[in-house]
Amino acid sequence: MPIVVKLDTMMAKRRMSLNELSERVDITPANLSILKTGKARAVRFSTLEAICKVLRCQPGEILEYVDEPSESKE
């Protein structure tokens, strides 16, 4: 997926553990782990809002669009 989740970078900047973030955002550590490892298919605005609020950042600092090389180039 060309959308990369940079949650770990922001968590490291804020020196916040996964468990602490999950408690403060009120989502399970398992779901937060899915988001962190890039396995999530979608993120609710409410979840994004809560994460941005806790980590004091913008959505663009957590999500990044990376252009994937097309198959023909490979």
Place this chain on the structure above:
Amino acid sequence: MKKLRVLLSLLLVGFFVAAFQFLMMSSSDASSVVTRASQMGNAQSNDTNLATKGLKQYMFIDIKESNLSHFQLNGVNTLTGDSIYLVPTNVHVIAPVNNHELSFVEKFFDKGDVIVNCVLMGLYVAILVLFILLIVSFFRTKVFNLNNVKHIKTVGVLMLVAGVLNGLWIAMKLYVTSLSIQLEGYEVSYSHAFEWGPIVSGLVVLVMCEVLRLATSMKEEQDLTI
């Protein structure tokens, strides 16, 4: 979920009842045919060994009358007292075996009947096994599962294959039978050669499978939405 389980249980019971009925009917048909054949053999001629000598038993043949003038009023409507025509449409033909050597086609159909029936039985057993696996999975509340989708798809394909194979085989046998049997006043009818029940059921199952596949992918997406 409870409704689904109840429906599946009813379906399984229905499957077993249908299989039991099929087995009972086929065995009773076979025994009655043999009894009737031996009676016919005894009554028809002084040669009481006709039945033991050998009777060529053909399949149930759908026939339709080619000429009604051939028939006589052979029944009575007891309500009105009127005479009526009774015209058979599905008959079981039993003929004495001739001394002539069986042709290749006759041999092929004699042996092929056993093979096709074995294949069909295998297909139905496979469907039953897959069905039981599905029910077990559903009872464990794993409805939206890719394995279930695969099983349902296989069940649909097997039902289609069984329906088409059975239909083709019956049509071929009817054709070959019509080459060796010519009944006065009747002609062989192909209208019931194909049983559309299993074919339509197979298609319905495949459609349901596609719906379940879509639902499974939506559920997966839902599960991965944080």
